[in-house]
Amino acid sequence: MPFERPEIIRPPSERHSYYLPLTSGCSNNTCTFCNYYGCRLGLREVEEVKAEIDALALFLKQGFVLPHMPMVMYLIAQNWDQHRLFLQDGDALVYPFPKLVGVLEYLNEKLPQLEIVGTYATPRDVLRRSVAELKILKERKLEIIYMGVESGDEDTLRDIGKRVNYQEMVTAGKKVKEAGITLSVTVILGLGSVKNSRKHALATAQILSEIDPDYAGALTLTLVPGTPLYEQAKKGEFELISPLESLEELKILVENAHFTNCFFSSMHASNYLSVRGRLPQDKKKMINELVRVLADGDVSMLRPEFLRGL
Numbered sequence: 001m002p003f004e005r006p007e008i009i010r011p012p013s014e015r016h017s018y019y020l021p022l023t024s025g026c027s028n029n030t031c032t033f034c035n036y037y038g039c040r041l042g043l044r045e046v047e048e049v050k051a052e053i054d055a056l057a058l059f060l061k062q063g064f065v066l067p068h069m070p071m072v073m074y075l076i077a078q079n080w081d082q083h084r085l086f087l088q089d090g091d092a093l094v095y096p097f098p099k100l101v102g103v104l105e106y107l108n109e110k111l112p113q114l115e116i117v118g119t120y121a122t123p124r125d126v127l128r129r130s131v132a133e134l135k136i137l138k139e140r141k142l143e144i145i146y147m148g149v150e151s152g153d154e155d156t157l158r159d160i161g162k163r164v165n166y167q168e169m170v171t172a173g174k175k176v177k178e179a180g181i182t183l184s185v186t187v188i189l190g191l192g193s194v195k196n197s198r199k200h201a202l203a204t205a206q207i208l209s210e211i212d213p214d215y216a217g218a219l220t221l222t223l224v225p226g227t228p229l230y231e232q233a234k235k236g237e238f239e240l241i242s243p244l245e246s247l248e249e250l251k252i253l254v255e256n257a258h259f260t261n262c263f264f265s266s267m268h269a270s271n272y273l274s275v276r277g278r279l280p281q282d283k284k285k286m287i288n289e290l291v292r293v294l295a296d297g298d299v300s301m302l303r304p305e306f307l308r309g310l
């Protein structure tokens, strides 16, 4: 089957990157809340990837647009600062290792100005690689891995079909750091439902502390039509937390997570309130802000539903 270029889904910090697809979909398509649920993993031929890199290099050097190449690549390239590149899609680290090394080497050869390559990775993708292999990728400019942790609560992880447990995620996170690659993780407020809200938040603070990532982002659960969790919620089997309850969870995270040096934020568009800071030094300031908003209880000060994004 011909490879279908995926839509651009990327971390907020990759907004200035060039988006180079190696895969489409996600190899772990079982997470019940995710819009990748049930998708097929597509692998792009290396020759096709290299052809895009060649076309990109030609465009940057001489402004040539090749008519047979997808127009979207030129739209991205025309405003690109040439420093960062993001490998698509949901977990490009699943791309076969020798081919991934080959693509990175080709990028370095054709685009020597490139400084940082980033990718999403599932914990399973990371566990499949040794630290030595991750170091090989780092030497070829794979500088940042974004890994979805979602929760530290084993019951929640099982219920959402994450297919990895607490300890496996800690091991995966530590491997990335040991390889010298920057680690950015995300967790999801509300994933434990109302019933397990506190348990989910406390366990998530604990797993964040153990992984001790460089960046941690909190998202707030948004139900996506067509996913199993959406159906469960419709049947009353899963209860969404309220906006203020999401702030309670956020406060539990900031209070209980202990980091060496982590930039923590809830800047993602799914959240009702954006807080950010470097932990541990900004902990007091961030907690005070959350306490103040929670004490006010004024939901009109929070991001309205229609402005929330996935």
Ligand code: SF4
Pocket: 026, 027, 028, 029, 030, 031, 034, 035, 036, 037, 090, 091, 122, 148
């Ligand atoms: S591993 Fe991540 S991208 Fe893949 S289905 Fe689960 S949440 Fe979605």
